[in-house]
Amino acid sequence: xxxxxxxxxxxxxxxxxxxxxxxxxxxxxxxxxxxxxxxxxxxxxxxxxxxxxxxxxxxxxxxxxxxxxxxxxxxxxxxxxxxxxxxxxxxxxxxxxxxxxxxxxxxxxxxxxxxxxxxxxxxxxxxxxxxxxxxxxxxxxxxxxxxxxxxxxxxxxxxxxxxxxxxxxxxxxxxxxxxxxxxxxxxxxxxxxxxxxxxxxxxxxxxxxxxxxxxxxxxxxxxxxxxxxxxxxxxxxxxxxxxxxxxxxxxxxxxxxxxxxxxxxxxxxxxxxxxxxxxxxxxxxxxxxxxxxxxxxxxxxxxxxxxxxxxxxxxxxxxxxxxxxxxxxxxxxxxxxxxxxxxxxxxxxxxxxxxxxxxxxxxxxxxxxxxxxxxxxxxxxxxxxxxxxxxxxxxxxxxxxxxxxxxxxxxxxx
Numbered sequence: 001x002x003x004x005x006x007x008x009x010x011x012x013x014x015x016x017x018x019x020x021x022x023x024x025x026x027x028x029x030x031x032x033x034x035x036x037x038x039x040x041x042x043x044x045x046x047x048x049x050x051x052x053x054x055x056x057x058x059x060x061x062x063x064x065x066x067x068x069x070x071x072x073x074x075x076x077x078x079x080x081x082x083x084x085x086x087x088x089x090x091x092x093x094x095x096x097x098x099x100x101x102x103x104x105x106x107x108x109x110x111x112x113x114x115x116x117x118x119x120x121x122x123x124x125x126x127x128x129x130x131x132x133x134x135x136x137x138x139x140x141x142x143x144x145x146x147x148x149x150x151x152x153x154x155x156x157x158x159x160x161x162x163x164x165x166x167x168x169x170x171x172x173x174x175x176x177x178x179x180x181x182x183x184x185x186x187x188x189x190x191x192x193x194x195x196x197x198x199x200x201x202x203x204x205x206x207x208x209x210x211x212x213x214x215x216x217x218x219x220x221x222x223x224x225x226x227x228x229x230x231x232x233x234x235x236x237x238x239x240x241x242x243x244x245x246x247x248x249x250x251x252x253x254x255x256x257x258x259x260x261x262x263x264x265x266x267x268x269x270x271x272x273x274x275x276x277x278x279x280x281x282x283x284x285x286x287x288x289x290x291x292x293x294x295x296x297x298x299x300x301x302x303x304x305x306x307x308x309x310x311x312x313x314x315x316x317x318x319x320x321x322x323x324x325x326x327x328x329x330x331x332x333x334x335x336x337x338x339x340x341x342x343x344x345x346x347x348x349x350x351x352x353x354x355x356x357x358x359x360x361x362x363x364x365x366x367x368x369x370x371x372x373x374x375x376x377x378x379x380x381x382x383x384x385x386x387x388x389x390x391x392x393x394x395x396x397x398x399x400x401x402x403x404x405x406x407x408x409x410x411x412x413x414x
Contacts, residue, residue, distance in 0.1 A: 010114075010123025012310075021313040021322035022126075025155060026108055029128045032151045036143065038106040038130055043087045045110065049077040051090050054294055066113040080112035084129040085288065085304055086295070092133050093297040101134025101300075108309065122310065131304035133292075138236050141267040141287060141303050142243030148271060148283050148305055149249050157315040161273045161282065164254035165244075166225070167237040168268055171290070173229045178204060180223040188218045205258040224255055236266050263290030267303065275315060282315065283307035326355055328401050329378045332371035333360035338382035341389035341412065345380070348408050354401070378405045 007013060014022055033040070049069050068080040081087055084107060097103055108128040117123060130147060132140050145163070152158040168174050181204040189197055193212040200207065208219050229237070244251055251269075259268050268286035276282070285305025292300035316322050329349055333342045339360055349356040357374065359367045368381055378401055379394040391409045395402040 008123075010117040012122055012124075017317060017323055018313065020324060021316040022309055024316055024322040025128070025309050025312045028155050029106070029108060029151060032147060032154060033106040033130060035150075036104070036147045038104045038147075039100075041088065041091070041105045041107045043081070043084060043091065043107055043109070046078045046080050047087050047090065049079040051086050051295070052079050052082060054296075066115050068112045068114055082111055082113045084109075084111070084127065084306060085131065085291070088129075088131050088304075089133070089291050089295055089297075089302070092300075093292060093295060098134070102140070103133045104131075105133075106130045121308075126309040127306045128309060128312075129304065129306040131302065133302040134300060135303075136289070136301035138239035138267075139243060141240050142247070144285065144303055144305055145240075145244060145269060146247055146249060148285075148307075151307075152271060152283070155312060155316060156319050156321045157273075157282075157312065160275055161271050163244075163249065163251040164257050164270045164272055165241070165251045166254050166257040166268045167229065167233060167240075167266055168259060168264055168286070169225055169229050169233040170236070170265055173225070173233045174265065177223060177225050177228040180228065181205065181207070184222055185218065192218065208256050208258045219256065226255070233266065240267055259286055259288075261288075263288050263294055265289040269305070271307075273315065275318065276311060282311050327357060327374060327376045328354050329356040329380065329405050330371045330374050330376035331356065331358040331360075332367045332379065332381045333358065334364050334367055334381055335384040335389075336360070336364065337384045338389040341391075342380075342382045345382075345391070345408060345412055348412070349405065352404065352408065354404060354408075377401045380405065380409065 030040075049067070052067060067082055069077055070079075072078050088105060088107070091097060092103065097105075106129065108126065110124050110126050112124055114123055115121070130144060132144060149158070149163065152161055169177065182201065185192065185196070185200050185204055185207060189200060191214065192200070192207070193210065193214045195212065196207040196210055196215050207215060208222060210216075210219065241251070254270070257268050257270060264286055266287040266289070270281045270284040272280045273282050274280065283305055284307075285303070287301070287303040289299070289301045291302060292298070313322075331342050331346055333339050342358060342360065346356050346358050357376070359371050362370070371379055371381070377395060377399065381392045381394075383390050383392070391413070393402065393406055393409065
């Protein structure tokens with residue numbers, strides 16, 4: 001094994017119950033997005049680097065430190081996607097998707113960021129993603145929030161998860177707030193962390209969500225967005241909160257919840273759990289009305305969210321949901337001469353949607369005992385009697401599964 005290449009740091013091989021929990025997240029997401037009539041899209045795994053540098057901002061950590069960028073053989077700079085939104089926005093502008101506005105799309109798949117691996121966070125990780133592009137109404141924000149809330153409930157992991165909600169105001173409100181933050185933090189610049197000092201002039205909102213203890217005393221007393229909201233921005237946020245209340249979705253106001261990039265407007269939100277340690281966010285998003293302009297398109301309203309599949313899968317596993325695929329029927333072939341008969345039976349069972357396995361190898365005398373240990377709801381043993389195959393059924397009780405298997409066996413025998 002010494003010459004066998006090892007897995008790359010920050011990647012993972014997902015197997016067993018972890019893989020089943022992962023699949024449970026994706027399958028539930030696919031079911032819920034169909035209920036809300038979001039169209040499925042598949043996006044390229046790599047894009048021109050400009051798609052991400054222009055949309056995420058050259059000064060962000062993602063662009064400056066975390067992107068996997070490379071030059072292809074044609075000399076063009078390409079980047080493995082670190083998130084979905086920018087690529088979907090690019091496709092909206094270049095792929096003729098504008099004709100479907102307001103466009104509701106959803107996707108899932110791998111993303112790539114060169115960051116320090118930690119619990120539930122990898123360099124190749126996976127997200128589910130939902131976006132609505134071309135709709136400016138607050139009820140659209142509400143729809144996405146309701147979809148996220150229903151997803152977490154249907155995954156069975158909503159206990160202990162809190163929706164944190166904030167508004168970033170419209171462009172004018174945000175700019176006034178930004179100017180006030182710069183003025184305020186300038187007075188404390190020498191006491192701030194190095195990262196916050198660096199962000200002060202170009203991205204002061206990022207200081208508000210700093211985890212550095214040196215910044216905490218100053219962020220608590222920093223100017224609040226509510227003092228700068230225009231009447232239109234207040235009405236927008238009020239409509240969002242009223243929509244959530246009408247749908248009986250609980251939330252808490254989180255004034256420190258921000259998005260540092262200039263194209264974010266109005267609603268910002270995170271679903272946060274107390275069960276994943278310090279990195280508690282399981283799903284987050286917001287309105288990004290300025291993004292498509294940053295990519296060279298016309299002013300276009302948009303809102304969306306994303307969630308890490310690995311983190312959701314950890315909560316699913318902790319809740320004991322998912323697990324190995326259920327086994328409804330086990331077939332024990334106790335005589336090799338009965339194998340063709342059993343093979344026909346298991347094929348029909350699976351075509352009828354019944355999860356089935358067959359034991360037909362090893363010592364014929366031990367196959368029945370092996371089948372019993374697997375604990376299926378229905379056990380069928382196949383033997384030969386007077387030169388003809390015979391099937392014997394066993395079950396703890398005559399359930400619908402038992403009756404369905406019995407009907408298949410009877411059909412074959414007739």
